[in-house]
């Protein structure tokens with residue numbers, strides 16, 4: 489008898505849901521995929537999704553909604569002003585974050601755009617553990633400077649540590665003293681740290697960051713896209729939290745925040761949506777004025793009433809610890825199995841994705857020949873898996889002689905959509921990645937034959953190097 493045994497203690501990961509509605513996968517052959525690759529110039533962004541078997545391009549907006557969320561869609565109140573759905577959404581976000589003013593936006597970057605249009609501008613600095621690319625872009629577009637403070641261990645892809653997403657608090661404080669607190673309208677903290685590999689931030693680190701901010705009179709904002717995944721890591725890894733419900737961990741995380749931006753396309757488990765949440769009334773008034781110009785009236789902000797219902801419900805479901813266990817454990821399982829088979833990955837597994845280390849995967853392919861792109865192409869060719877290169881294709885630049893300035897790391901991200909794939913899909917991914925790794929010696933590099941001046945990875949055309 490195991491009176492206290494639950495599925496969480498068992499080895500096999502079971503999805504904490506049954507499947508009520510399905511979407512068929514279009515099976516293709518290697519030969520067909522080779523033709524699709526040629527037609528798409530070996531760029532995954534140029535492939536129709538129908539030609540993909542397992543789509544691990546992103547975890548953003550790709551979630552499966554629950555029956556209750558779909559039911560909520562039917563309940564959506566589409567009144568222009570004061571819709572019932574808005575108040576349900578506002579109540580839920582307020583309950584979760586403890587923040588006073590809740591402003592819906594159509595996605596995370598819209599909240600960022602509004603926030604930094606108000607507080608950014610030339611001569612201003614916005615620190616963060618690591619800025620996500622849209623956050624950085626919105627800050628820089630305002631004329632301000634986006635500055636990252638990852639820790640030493642957070643920068644090392646091979647170190648195994650519990651909280652590699654942490655802020656370098658000492659570095660942050662030195663920076664504040666150097667440039668002056670008056671030039672820092674707010675400090676951000678991204679949970680989990682997406683650009684740093686989906687690595688979590690500890691409660692202690694949030695607390696210490698808040699203490700430094702308070703000492704210098706700077707508000708702290710959470711970029712809260714994956715707040716629930718971060719809270720679950722705290723429960724599992726940080727001393728003193730093992731018996732605390734995730735709901736209460738989330739509450740404590742937000743208790744240190746003066747505001748928050750959120751993409752609901754992540755941990756609210758919906759396909760579109762976001763919000764800006766604030767405590768400062770004057771800032772909220774300014775934000776609402778901008779919202780009316782760019783997004784819509786403050787009680788819908790670029791979303792339909794039904795979207796607000798789905799977000800409110802998703803924010804409830806994401807706190808279910810059986811869901812979080814399945815979510816974090818299945819990503820970790822993918823990482824463990826690859827690692828055991830000798831496939832080089834960024835350690836330890838993050839919350840929403842596994843990152844393959846392409847420099848080690850293909851040590852014979854120089855960075856100028858984009859080893860990450862070569863791995864991406866092979867995963868698709870072999871198994872129809874769509875992943876994304878996060879390396880010199882995405883972040884590479886050229887010097888004045890036209891020579892490539894490579895990215896710091898050459899990674900391939902396998903992002904796991906929420907509630908979409910089962911453990912057998914993950915087993916299939918493991919099989920394909922291991923087979924690709926066994927073929928490493930025959931894999932060749934790629935050259936770019938056409939590219940745009942900005943964000944080239946979306947449209948670049950490639951050809952294999954003979």
Ligand SMILES: *Cc1c(COP(=O)(O)O)cnc(C)c1O
Nearest residue numbers: 595596597620622682713751753
């Ligand atoms: C996705 C994301 C954003 C931007 O959100 P969108 O909904 O894609 O606009 C901001 N920050 C982080 C950490 C993200 O992961």
